[in-house]
Amino acid sequence: MRYLTIALTKGRLAYRTLDLLEQVGITCDEMKDKNSRKLIFANDELGVRFFLAKANDVPTYVEYGAADIGICGKDTILEEGRKLYEVIDLGFGRCRMCVCGPQAAKELLKHHQLIRVATKYPNIAKDYFYNKKHQTVEIIKLNGSIELAPLVGLSEVIVDIVETGSTLRENGLTVLEEICDLSARVIVNQVSMKRENQRVTRLIRDLKTSLQEERL
Ligand code: PRP
16 A cells, blocks of 8 residues: 655644644654654654654655645745645644834835835735735845844744744734734645545545544
């Protein structure tokens, strides 16, 4: 039997995802060993294998069929714009994509000033400012610690993820506008959805049932 390959996002989402997979009987103890440098893990009995990838790469693996299924944040799905099916909202990893900055930047946004926007999500920022707000801005791509940008004068505002809001608070910044809600999603390769239909739909059904039971 062909292995069903599942791509997981490294980091915070991985642990919750592994717990959930365990609830539906898909276990992989080897993967929990934090000291291991192994990249791919298999459960031979079930004919399933997993690998961990950087968030932004998960939709890429899924679009090309290197993974049949992926689990990643809605932020990554929106940013990458890959051809794939988004099939389940897992409901964890909840946070918001927001325009943030010092309170004073609110006026600049209101008057559609030509401002600079620093972000790890240039496509989401572009779509929001150009297509939804019809506002011309300069987008500056950064790779992390985005909250630094307005503090040191690189940009007037940022587009970033807000979870608890503590990073913003501790740096004198605030949410100025909300773009969208985010959470972890299950994505499926378009060909796998047909070729592996039985196995994929069974997994989707089991995951949904398990989530429902968790919510009760
Ligand atoms: C994310 C995000 C914010 C922070 C928000 O960064 O970019 O900086 O979390 O969380 P909070 O509202 O609970 O403070 P992450 O820790 O993933 O790392 P990064 O700064 O390197 O992107």
